[in-house]
């Protein structure tokens with residue numbers, strides 16, 4: 001098995017003392033697209049946040065490995081530098097911090113090396129301007145976006161687009177997209193999905209974990225695998241056809257099969 | 264324990280000041296009155312300003328170094344206050360003492376007794392001045408007490424932008440600044456006034472500022488406070504004229520042992536006046552900052568539209584801030600909102616920035632600089648803004 005797979009073993013996670021994830025086993029393969037589907041409250045975001053290192057989520061058992069590193073041992077910023085990216089379901093607003101300045105700081109943080117003067121590794125301004133412009137063009141974002149404060153007063157769709165802009169700038173090797181499709185209209189959904197596909201085309205080794213409720217997104221970002229998360233556990237796994245089946249039948253039939261009765 | 268202030272400041276210094284100035288009788292008698300009020304007063308009972316160890320007897324009267332940068336414009340008069348006392352006696356007599364009121368507290372009285380420098384700015388009617396007037400009062404030496412005063416009077420339909428910085432050399436012992444800003448905005452005119460305090464962390468600042476805004480006139484007011492050991496400054500915007508308005512922003516940033524207080528008071532006196540207050544506070548280490556605000560809408564203030572916002576950020580467990588947003592309404596047709604928040608850095612924001620690769624310390628720094636940046640960005644002079652940014656960058 002490749003060290004460039006992200007391997008999750010028997011992951012148990014509690015929030016405020018309540019167990020939410022109850023033994024997740026999942027491998028996100030290098031270069032593959034995985035979709036996670038599951039009802040509200042099943043633990044999808046919990047899994048996403050835990051992988052990104054949110055301090056509120058307490059890992060009570062299990063392990064996560066990526067590129068030979070014990071991910072759970074790393075600070076959130078080091079996970080980012082390792083190549084992990086989370087597109088938030090609910091992106092956070094930060095007043096007074098412009099998109100452009102923030103993204104430059106993030107890029108420079110990625111380029112920084114221990115014991116080396118950060119000035120010498122920082123991206124030159126001219127180069128940065130070129131990169132951000134091309135990425136914003138790709139996502140059809142107006143230039144004044146870059147001068148706005150991070151998510152401050154952004155519409156739901158704008159926030160999601162900004163998440164993908166960040167992903168396109170940081171070029172992760174594992175991207176977790178938590179309901180990036182919610183809040184997007186059809187046109188925006190296409191643009192965002194194409195953006196993701198372009199990033200993936202540039203970097204074929206990119207592994208993607210798409211969390212979604214809708215087959216719609218999966219028409220554009222075609223999954224290799226679909227996993228169903230219910231009640232803190234992965235209860236089903238299959239190919240892309242499973243997303244269609246779920247859309248058609250809902251989750252109840254799985255719930256009945258797995259837990260015996262529809263609750 | 265309130266101690267009598269009698270003879271804590273050398274009367275000979277006061278007499279020498281009087282003797283050195285050939286001032287009109289009204290001013291001399293005002294000074295004597297103020298001196299008397301100071302001398303017979305007791306130490307003020309300020310619960311939120313720490314004057315422990317502060318002894319006015321330790322200081323020698325001196326003048327602040329004054330610098331003015333302004334190319335000059337038709338209809339604009341800028342004079343040292345001492346000259347304006349002679350040449351614009353009537354205006355000076357009317358405005359001097361409007362903010363710094365002898366009856367307010369003993370240090371206001373002392374301020375009026377000792378005022379010994381400063382500037383007078385007058386704008387004739389119908390004159391709109393584009394260029395920013397840059398004033399700087401600089402305290403050069405430790406052990407001194409300076410009392411500069413800024414007076415601005417604009418006639419109707421005129422406008423001007425002024426920035427005043429109070430700065431000091433980087434000395435280790437303390438000094439005292441008795442400040443005063445007294446502004447009158449003529450009918451239909453506009454004054455934009457920015458006050459920026461970048462004193463070193465050993466200086467005491469005591470004083471008052473007031474803007475009186477006449478009929479249909481406007482003011483943009485900015486108060487940025489990043490320096491000093493102890494600051495106690497009252498601020499007053501009087502929306503005296505019908506249809507007048509003020510947009511008022513401020514920042515207090517304290518760290519170390521700084522004790523910074525502003526007491527902004529917004530008086531909606533005229534009909535249909537509009538006022539917005541938006542102050543931000545950051546405290547770190549053992550600093551203590553106070554926003555002692557008050558919005559007053561008397562019975563005359565029908566049609567008032569008022570809003571007060573104050574947000575405080577605590578960066579350490581041992582730092583403190585008090586926010587006292589008072590509201591007194593005696594008119595019935597008014598809109599008045601206020602909100603204040605205080606708390607630590609938002610964990611979700613921290614995580615969001617960290618998740619993009621920013622190390623914890625940098626994420627924190629980014630959030631703090633963003634929080635204060637909204638106000639700092641309003642400083643209209645680049646050099647002053649950069650000085651403030653440097654001071655803030657060292658604090659974070």
Ligand SMILES: Nc1ncnc2c1ncn2[C@@H]1O[C@H](COP(=O)(O)OP(=O)(O)OP(=O)(O)O)[C@@H](O)[C@H]1O
Pocket residue numbers: 015016018020038039040041042043044045046047089
């Ligand atoms: N801070 C918290 N305190 C208590 N319970 C929490 C907390 N955060 C999440 N939970 C609970 O954890 C469960 C899983 O939440 P999570 O956000 O992971 O669900 P989800 O699958 O992403 O749902 P959705 O589809 O609605 O986004 C829910 O029952 C939720 O209420």
Ligand SMILES: [Mg+2]
Pocket residue numbers: 044045046089178179
């Ligand atoms: Mg979720």
